[in-house]
Amino acid sequence: MKIQGPKGTKDVLPSESYKWQYIEGKIRELCSINGYKEVRTPVFEHTELFQRGVGETTDVVQKEMYTFLDKGGRSITLKPEGTAPVVRTYIENSVYNDIQPTKMYYITPCYRYERPQAGRLREFHQFGIEVFGTQDPYIDAEVISIGMTLFESLGVKALELRINSVGCPKCRKEYNAKLKAFLKPKLDKLCKYCQERYETNPLRILDCKEEKCKENLTDVPFMLDNLCDDCKNHFDGLKKGLEIIGLNYIVDPRIVRGLDYYTKTAFEIVSKDIGSQGTVCGGGRYDGLIEQCGGPSTPGVGFGLGLERLLLTMENQGITIPDTEKMELYIAAIGEKANDKAMDLLFKLRKSGIRAEKDYLNRSIKAQMKYANKINAKYVIVIGDEEIEKGIVNIKDMETGNVIDASLNNIADIIIKIRR
RNA sequence: GUGGGUAUAGCUCAGUUGGUUAGAGCGCCAGAUUGUGGCUCUGGAGGCCGUCGGUUCGACUCCGACUAUCCACCCCA
Numbered sequence: 001m002k003i004q005g006p007k008g009t010k011d012v013l014p015s016e017s018y019k020w021q022y023i024e025g026k027i028r029e030l031c032s033i034n035g036y037k038e039v040r041t042p043v044f045e046h047t048e049l050f051q052r053g054v055g056e057t058t059d060v061v062q063k064e065m066y067t068f069l070d071k072g073g074r075s076i077t078l079k080p081e082g083t084a085p086v087v088r089t090y091i092e093n094s095v096y097n098d099i100q101p102t103k104m105y106y107i108t109p110c111y112r113y114e115r116p117q118a119g120r121l122r123e124f125h126q127f128g129i130e131v132f133g134t135q136d137p138y139i140d141a142e143v144i145s146i147g148m149t150l151f152e153s154l155g156v157k158a159l160e161l162r163i164n165s166v167g168c169p170k171c172r173k174e175y176n177a178k179l180k181a182f183l184k185p186k187l188d189k190l191c192k193y194c195q196e197r198y199e200t201n202p203l204r205i206l207d208c209k210e211e212k213c214k215e216n217l218t219d220v221p222f223m224l225d226n227l228c229d230d231c232k233n234h235f236d237g238l239k240k241g242l243e244i245i246g247l248n249y250i251v252d253p254r255i256v257r258g259l260d261y262y263t264k265t266a267f268e269i270v271s272k273d274i275g276s277q278g279t280v281c282g283g284g285r286y287d288g289l290i291e292q293c294g295g296p297s298t299p300g301v302g303f304g305l306g307l308e309r310l311l312l313t314m315e316n317q318g319i320t321i322p323d324t325e326k327m328e329l330y331i332a333a334i335g336e337k338a339n340d341k342a343m344d345l346l347f348k349l350r351k352s353g354i355r356a357e358k359d360y361l362n363r364s365i366k367a368q369m370k371y372a373n374k375i376n377a378k379y380v381i382v383i384g385d386e387e388i389e390k391g392i393v394n395i396k397d398m399e400t401g402n403v404i405d406a407s408l409n410n411i412a413d414i415i416i417k418i419r420r
Numbered sequence: 421g422u423g424g425g426u427a428u429a430g431c432u433c434a435g436u437u438g439g440u441u442a443g444a445g446c447g448c449c450a451g452a453u454u455g456u457g458g459c460u461c462u463g464g465a466g467g468c469c470g471u472c473g474g475u476u477c478g479a480c481u482c483c484g485a486c487u488a489u490c491c492a493c494c495c496c497a
Contacts, residue, residue: 002470004488059495063421081497110497115421117491126497193494204495258496279497306497334455365455373457384455398457 008114008122010308018323019311024107026153027127031105034146036129039104041085043111047075053084053293055260057200064112078111081259082128082304083286084293090132091295100133107307118275119309128283130302132290137234140265140285140301141241147269147281147303148247155319156271156310159280161247163267164224164255165235166203169288171228176202178221186216207254222253234264261286265301273316274309281305323376328355329415330372334365334384342383345411352412373398379415381406 005011012020031038047067054061066078079085086104089095095102107127116122129146131139144161151159167175179202183190187198191210198205205213206220227235242249249267257266266284274280283303290298314321329349333342342358349356357375359368365382372380381393387408394403395414406414 007488064495112496114495115493116489117493120496124497128497196494276492277496282497304497309497332456364450366457367450369457371457377457380456382456386455394456396456401457 006122008116010121010123018325019321020307022321022324023154023307023310027105027107027150030146030150030153031129034103034142036103036105036146039086039089039106041079041082041089041106041108043109044076044078045085045088047077049084049088049293050077050080053087053261053289054081058258058260060112060259064114066111066113079108080112081110082106082108082126083130083259083261083289083302086128086130086302087132087290087293087295087300091290091293096133096290096296096298101139102132103129104131105129117277119277119306119312121308125307126304127307128302128304130300132298132300135234135287135299137237137265138241140238141245141247143283143301143303144242144267145245145247147283147305150305151269151280151310154310154314155317156313157317158272159313160270161249161267162252162255162270163238163242163249163265164252165227165231165238165264166256166262166266166284167223167227167231168263171226171231172223175221175223175226178226179203182221189216201256203256204258207256224251224253231264238265257282257284261289261292263287267303269305271309271313274312277309279306280309280313325355327357327372327375327377328379328419329357329411330368330375330377330380331356331358332365332368332372332380332382333359334382337385338383338388341388345383345408349412349415352416354412354415381411 028038047065050065051061056062060080065080068076070076086106090102105128107125109123110126111123113122114120127150129143131143144163148159148161166172180198183198183202183205187195190198190205190213191208194205194208194210194213197208203223206217206222208214208217224235239249239251252268255266255268262284264285264287267282268279269281270278271280272278281303283301285299285301287299289300290296331342331346331349333339339359346356346358357377359371361367363371369380377398380396380398382396383393387393391408393406393408393411395406395411396403404414404418
């Protein structure tokens, strides 16, 4: 019987891991420039953290968590998102006593028990950033810019930045009442899901894709038009911040985030190139979350960005990722004596920092050349009795076919020199 | 959790109204005057036709169940 990987998981094979490394490198570089430091938290947490942090009413907590009892009888959950664990570590380690704001990022696997589809896996990887300790709307703009800049630096095009404000507990309560009053007489004309949403989360009715729902919502009141002064000023500040740094945005009053903790800013970066799960990056502000998790009242803002979705978008846009691990030198050997010499040379060259490879399958010279070509080796040297005797080899440039002479004990210097 | 599609070689897929030796392209391996790659040509390896059961003289082909996978919904990265 053949053992397969669990449903909704995906292997990253050696032939494509360079893509991940490339993207992760870009992320680390970008975060460094912007003053964000990496935080690493466990893959699993006490279930209670997500129940409190993400929200008991959310789908993520109600039906999508990988939860189990460990051998000590504790309820453990594989992290379904990145924010709550970072909040936990911020509180647990009293990071709020350090100089503020705290700017952090993470690259982590996340787990959600769902039916897989295009751009959705049970184990997926998220790049996220969080800023704790400031309410300044300009930091919201900075957070958003990091997502946008990452896409830009990877050559991803045709993304839309959509922003909204979901208000604060104060104005949202009033708005919810207003919304429900508006919807009540139309309730039987809405789709069955929206009729459920009316009770569970009326905000979500706003972004339903059903035509009959859209028709009935033409003059629906939006949260955005019912913000309190504080929230309204904050949203204006965000827009101004985005304009100063030159980021185009679309105000989309229908954006609603599915996690309970969001306040004020909510945004999505959406791709049209990956099927129906178009949100590549989503996030916003969560000013009540840290306090709710047992910390001091501290504002926060951040986003999560799906690396599989990012990769999907790049693939569908035909973006090629450079492979920086190409072999520099292949040493072909003819005969047993030459094979020993090649082994000796190989390890000396590697010590000099040259990416080098030799044959380990006792193949013919022709097969060795083919192999060198296949692995994209930049240079090849062939060692046989003659070369050992004279102490001279040809360094062949596999792209041009040109050869240059080199003394056997001089190869490293020459490669380093022509490497440029 | 709900709905639909698909399951044949490592990969992408053909396979005639059910008929006996299951094919192609790519990839892999080897060779084309024995020490030099890419292009071309030749040959080779590699399939319990997803699993189990049913119909039939006979099933890769028809039917059923199961499993896996893909897409969509709910929701989200």
